[in-house]
Amino acid sequence: xxTRVSDAISMGIRVMxxxxxxxxxxxxxxxxxxxxxxxxxxxxxxxxxxxxxxxxEELLGHIDPRITQPMNELLCKEFTQKxxxxxxxxxxDLKAPGPDGMPSIFYKKFxxxxxxxxxHEVLNVLNGGPMPENWH
Numbered sequence: 119x120x121t122r123v124s125d126a127i128s129m130g131i132r133v134m135x136x137x138x139x140x141x142x143x144x145x146x147x148x149x150x151x152x153x154x155x156x157x158x159x160x161x162x163x164x165x166x167x168x169x170x171x172x173x174x175e176e177l178l179g180h181i182d183p184r185i186t187q188p189m190n191e192l193l194c195k196e197f198t199q200k201x202x203x204x205x206x207x208x209x210x211d212l213k214a215p216g217p218d219g220m221p222s223i224f225y226k227k228f229x230x231x232x233x234x235x236x237x238h239e240v241l242n243v244l245n246g247g248p249m250p251e252n253w254h
Contacts, residue, residue, distance in 0.1 A: 196241075196244075196245045197241055197244040197245055198241075199237055199241065202237050202240050202241060202244075203237070206222060206225055206226065207226070209222040210222070211223035211226065217253070
């Protein structure tokens with residue numbers, strides 16, 4: 119964002135009512151940030167790096183956490199083989215096939231043949247590993 123515009127917004131000057139070439143860029147940037155509206159909350163802090171960082175921690179300190187420590191620990195746990203198997207069993211047999219074109223019934227029916235390899239690769243990705251290049 120243009121520093122002059124950013125500083126003016128921080129100081130409470132109404133710059134958006136004036137016509138200049140970066141107005142649309144600013145409006146588009148705000149729209150993009152607000153695209154996160156599907157999350158629990160959105161906090162927008164107008165300003166520039168000269169004055170925002172000093173108050174951000176103070177601002178965040180006034181927000182009550184929605185995730186408790188036990189919830190956070192549960193969310194941070196590694197996925198397990200049991201969870202992958204449960205997820206597969208909860209998918210309808212002929213529901214939307216993946217990029218490989220195979221419906222879930224294939225993996226259910228041939229679990230003995232491909233289950234261990236598929237589960238290993240899925241767990242690797244879910245637990246933070248790189249996605250294999252041949253996956254789409």
